Amino acid sequence: MCGIFCCFSKSSEPHSCLENDLLRSLQKRGPDAQSVLNINTVSATFAGFVLWHQGVYLCKQPMESSEYVLLFNGDIFNLEALTDASGISDTEWLFHKLSKCSTDGEILNCFRLIEGPYCLIFYDKLEGNIYFARDSLGRNSLLIENTKDHLRILSTSRSNDENKNTTVELPPLGIFKINIKNFDKSTVFPWHHIDDYWKSQANILESVCGIKLFVEQAVEPYWFSQQSSLEKYTFNFYSFDAQELSAVQLYDHLLKDKEILEALREFSSLLENSVKQRVQLTTKVCAKCSILPCNHSKVAILFSGGIDCTILALLADKFVDKADSIDLINVSFQQANSELENWNVPDRESARQSLTDLKALCPNRTWNFIEANVTRKTLYTNLKENIKHLIYPLNTVLDESIGCAFWFASQGYGLLDGSPFESNAKVVIVGSGADELFGGYIRHKNAYKRCNGTHEDKEKCLYEELEMDWQRIPTRNLARDDRVIADSGRTPRSPFVEENVVKFARSLKPRQRCCFLYDDGVGDKLFLRLYGYKAGLTTPTFLKKRAIQFGSKIANKKENAKDRSLYLNIKPFDKNNHMVWPSHHV
Secondary structure (H helix, E strand, O other): OOOOEEEEEEOOOOOOOOEEEEEHHHHOOOEEEEEEEEEEOOEEEEEEOOOOOOOOOOOOOOEEEEOOOEEEOOOOOHHEEEEEEEEOOOOHHHHHHHOOOOOHHHHHHHHHHHHOOOEEEEEEEEOEEEEEEEEOOOOOEEEEEOOOOOEEEOOOOOOOOOOOOOOOEEOOOEEEEEOOOOEEEEEEOOOOOOOHHHHHHHHHHHHHOOOEEEEEOOOOHHHHHHHHOOOOOOOOOOOOOOOOOOOHHHHHHOOOHHHHHHHHHHHHHHHHHHHHHHHHHOOOOOOOOOOOEEEEEOEEEEEOOOOHHHHHHHHHHHOOOOOOOEEEEEEOOOOOOOOOOOOOOOOHHHHHHHHHHHHHOOOOOOOEEEEEOHHHHHHHHHHHHHHHHOOOOOOOOHHHHHHHHHHHHHHHHHEHHHHHHHOOOOOOEEOOOOOHHHHOHHHHHHHHOOOOOOOHHHHHHHHHHHHHHHHHHHHHHHHHHHHHHHOOOOOEOOOOHHHHHHHHHHOHHHHHOOOOOOOOOOOOOOOHHHHHOOOOHHHOOOOOOOHHHHHOOOOOOOOOOOEEEEEEHOOEOOOOOEEEEOOHOO
């Protein structure tokens, strides 16, 4: 996961825009190569920090020609687009494509082709236009800061008094274009049609950054424009008369339905391809080795033992070289206000149970089950010194809890069979998106249950809740998690948040994704649980959904997740060097 940075000074005076602390944060994201380009004629700085994954040789950034500059952070996964560029990196391929574009329309056509998680900054020197964007699913982080001194676009920032209240996560609304003659005005080419949520995100961007947006033609990526053609299944989980059956009997009963089986087969093909791309398209050596052969883990999975991550682990086994190990990282936190170090939290126990299933189904695979155990002192020290800056500009209790859990897990340090161990994987697989797509949150159940009216009325309420969650996932989850995980020098990859997987899942009606006539752990994410059950995952299939912040015991259920985090603004120790316990961890 690369770190990208650009800064345009608004005056001719020298301006220090790449501070040492920020520089170190960006270096952590891209430890393999770094380069800084200064263009003095326009008082601009471009910097790229590369984590090498694709291509036969390392491609440094920024890429520059006499006319253009490109910074690219991401992966292009529909490799058919790269058939004419064998051996070069996706960054180099994209630079060649964009350099041939002479109009906005040609640039948009280039982005219509691309599938994969990315963000980018592209500067046209001759015209003075800066193009920048997050991909249409908003998987990677890109921040924007517009102050009286400068315009900065960057992967991650630092929380301080100077940029306080001026930094915002760039919403994945489309491709933005700013001319250096007027930093307070931006054209935006939307990814798709404009709705109310798009407008609300645009309003936030305008108010925080003081940039007026002017909407032009939509980009409409090819994968997105084909969504409506997929609505072909008619099965309805609510129509099956199975109220008296056990969970196993219910699943066996549902798997006799030919249409459900066909839908599962189609989904399996799409998800397998997504996992295959995300575990195979990386370097053939681990982060610590320099020569082949290397049979260390190149892939790690953040592993709570739930159905989402266990499915991904099972599929990863299909596509990772059998000689390689796969790291399963499970995180546990010391209980607040307790001197005891009891690491058998709910997620640790469920992970061990699900690991038993994996070993039975994949007997020839070496699974490194890494137990990351975090004391409160270690938690608060790292939160104050580092993690709070990665979470920034977000600031809620939920952001703090999930951000810390992902940061410590992605560091890869822990115990393997009781001995210290460090993961050397460059890729971290996460289960993000499964709950939003298939109805895994308690609020989805509440939206259905609390709605008065017919089943159709209830399903409409559920649909609206699912849609709202899907629209918010780039802002609530993906950008923050990208900043937190990439700080370890690893690339987070989310197989569920892949164009064709998303297209299929969202083509299903709510009644084909989940069914709240059944108990928790049975009816929520029913389609996905059926898939796991059919694949032989009998244990994780029926585990109840448990958010990582509660399963790892970092958070207190009594605290309101939407509240501003108190800890992000206090010191971890008092003047007597005693631990300070924030109320939402007590």
